Amino acid sequence: MREVAVIGVGQSEFGKLPWRSAASLGAEAVRAALDDCGIPAKSIQVAYAARQYDANCTGQGILKEVGVRNIEIINVENACAGGATAFRGVWKEIADGRYDVGIAIGVESMTTSPIAGKLIPPEKDDLEGHLGMTMPGMFAMVARRQMEMGATKEDFALVSVKNHHNGCLNPHAQYKKEFTVGEILNSRMIADPITLLMCCPNTDGAAAAILCSMDMARRYTTTPVKVLGSALCSADYKYTQEDICASPVGVKVAKQAYEMAGVDPKDIDLVEMHDAFANEEILRYEDLMLCRPGEGLALLRSGATAIGGRIPVNPSGGLLALGHPLSASGVRTVCEVVLHLRGQAGARQTPNAKVGLAQMLGGLVTNLEHGATAGIHILGR
């Protein structure tokens, strides 16, 4: 396998932008990534494009806008892990020597999707979905279990305070507004104990990353970022499972990624991860072995995962404040890690970051028994 580098990253405007097409959002991100590394568009040899809703030759529609033609394009979908799937696809193509330069794109237009402003409709034979088992409902059940184990609503709010603070430092964030624990707890109740400000918003947006072989990378940049580890797996997730808080597939994929990268969790300088609901971030600390099992809460409370802490988590603002255009997020998290490794993350920079981890977790919104997908990439300079 060849060494692969990320040489260009780009992100579109994030927000509620129903007047913009998915193709135009995607093209904005692709242009930003091309500008970032100065590689000509015609150098791109392969593309993976992720989109969940209204996907219809998404990559072709985006790349046409920027004049990339006559290449292999693979459109992928893996719920919130779609972007991680796209990034991994391009990584494989280059690592295996099939192509030298490729682009991973993630895009979602949530406000124009069939679920805009609605709960996601359950599938025909999805009894729980029809009875109201939606994403917020499921994460609320998880939160209740966390509370039995010692967490408080204030802990969940603290994650949201942190990530909204981080969003204020990110020009790309959908929400740049500080909130207090009290404001978060007093926002509208969605599914007890989860309040509105503990939920990620609906977001339109796109992200893109250009990858190439390490040999070639040095032609385009003095700061190539290496893909040290890549892992992706799908597994059943059931809210009827013994420990509703556990994500066995998340742990499995983390171990695979660390092993491949040859790094220890304590070597990680920053993490971007799936924080669709505030309480989730605390559980993922443990899956990613940023702390010992059962110590996620203590890690949060210690301030270690804030910017300036030992291991900043979601310095971008995360899904909670930066926004969550589903399939874009798995590419966007990689973009954020790359900026930190290059020292280009501005006010939210992780000092002297050498190794970063981008995680994404995706599952069906209802009928979660269909499975959840965890995708992790470890990047280093």
Add this chain to the structure above:
Amino acid sequence: MREVAVIGVGQSEFGKLPWRSAASLGAEAVRAALDDCGIPAKSIQVAYAARQYDANCTGQGILKEVGVRNIEIINVENACAGGATAFRGVWKEIADGRYDVGIAIGVESMTTSPIAGKLIPPEKDDLEGHLGMTMPGMFAMVARRQMEMGATKEDFALVSVKNHHNGCLNPHAQYKKEFTVGEILNSRMIADPITLLMCCPNTDGAAAAILCSMDMARRYTTTPVKVLGSALCSADYKYTQEDICASPVGVKVAKQAYEMAGVDPKDIDLVEMHDAFANEEILRYEDLMLCRPGEGLALLRSGATAIGGRIPVNPSGGLLALGHPLSASGVRTVCEVVLHLRGQAGARQTPNAKVGLAQMLGGLVTNLEHGATAGIHILGR
């Protein structure tokens, strides 16, 4: 790159089956493929699953039904070439040595999709789509151009006569009914000169193929079918282009596949291809170099592409009679070629078939400028 074999193929019921979920159709095809080769479900290490409409963790939903858990699943979309994209994805994984055994799945539930019984709605900024430029309209324009070059409506009908005859020999076909040229010409006019019986139907169905390394294949079967060539590319297709009948990307991909396989077009014993509209098949003869440029009509009229002819095309019945569950077709065509190479194609068997070609072409239904994708696999015993 390692040699890769197809060891198991399976197909679900094809037809208008709105009472069946995509997951159940997919699981039926997967079970048939598993039964075909006798490999245990738990041997599957990676899956690519293609679906265009309502895609939402399609592979996870299907594989859960058959007890395949904890593997890497990549859901793909590439319009009608989605199945070819899935098959190629699994081929790459095994050829590159990442995994030893994988499954490609294609599924579509057209009758429960958002476009069921409707024309596909044009995208927001798609002027031509809003003005009525639908798939039948576009292929009718192509047919008109073919008629200027010497084709007749009877020629188009002849393709449909041939493929409906073939469908009568295929237990899996949606339509098992012979039609005469007159019946086809007198069926309802859809977009002059294309009549109803020159259009592929809406179909629900799924197909699956199990691939593994050639070394391993010999453990499971005495008749492994080799993947000799694989190629896939997307390119712009415009009905405003100089020659509306040409598919430059189709020709490019055919050349790539032949070169990789190291076979000459004259070595091909049978072809399964995209015949969404009857007139299209004639053009594709030339793209695939089954005859010289300009000689597609003569090839059809000679009877060479009928069962029993020099180079049977769509012995399965093709999309016209077997049916066209969009994303399934690119896997299904491979399944059909495999059956012929094994000598298991029953009444429609190509005698002594040694090398077969499965082609699929996919594009956006409206706004075709987004591009068309051609995917070709050449298989041999």
